[in-house]
């Protein structure tokens with residue numbers, strides 16, 4: 001039978017080159033922060049959003065083509081009280097193509113219970129706690145989340161502005177006496193790069209907005225960074241890099257006993 005060979009357009013070549021760049025950047029994070037070792041069994045939290053889909057795909061491809069020997073398991077937590085669901089058919093097909101097992105878990109979040117914490121915070125806490133518990137159940141030693149560089153910068157500014165603390169999201173965090181290691185392999189990638197990756201890969205994304213979404217502080221912070229950074233691509237990178245360049249002798253550090 002005659003096979004029809006599709007010729008690559010200039011755009012196709014550019015897109016492939018961009019995908020390789022993103023994979024390399026994640027590889028750099030994995031190597032710089034020593035995120036993955038041979039024999040790891042990594043649980044990937046997949047929300048159905050662009051970042052965690054990209055993370056899952058990039059890790060699965062790395063496992064296939066690189067020399068590192070590790071396993072990947074995808075988990076989606078479904079909050080029963082939320083009025084929408086992830087596109088299950090898409091996610092199923094996506095994981096099958098990558099040869100990654102997919103686990104669904106339904107959970108309840110009592111949004112009506114009075115609490116000082118915002119609904120978004122509580123929902124995220126429940127999802128995260130469920131993921132941690134599931135690592136044990138499915139014998140995974142690492143949990144990978146899809147946070148990227150802009151998430152880290154936003155968190156840094158939010159903690160400075162609302163908590164009076166300089167802290168953000170580490171690329172690697174040992175938790176529960178070292179029983180589980182949280183990793184963030186996309187930490188060297190920007191949101192704009194993840195959006196481009198998602199466009200190229202034609203990810204099917206949830207369009208429905210969560211009714212509880214924290215529309216205030218994080219969104220305001222995102223806009224604030226947009227205003228500060230403008231078109232200068234160095235600014236986001238420098239804000240991120242500043243977290244690895246803390247010159248404490250040049251900070252007005254108040255002695256602990258005088259803090260209150």
Ligand SMILES: Nc1ncnc2c1ncn2[C@@H]1O[C@H](COP(=O)(O)OP(=O)(O)OP(=O)(O)O)[C@@H](O)[C@H]1O
Pocket residue numbers: 044045046047048049050051052053075076077078127144145146147
């Ligand atoms: N429902 C979920 N099930 C499994 N993992 C989740 C879920 N929600 C979030 N996560 C994990 O936590 C990370 C951070 O969550 P967050 O809510 O900030 O991301 P998101 O905006 O839902 O989407 P994205 O997948 O694009 O990061 C996600 O990247 C993903 O790894």
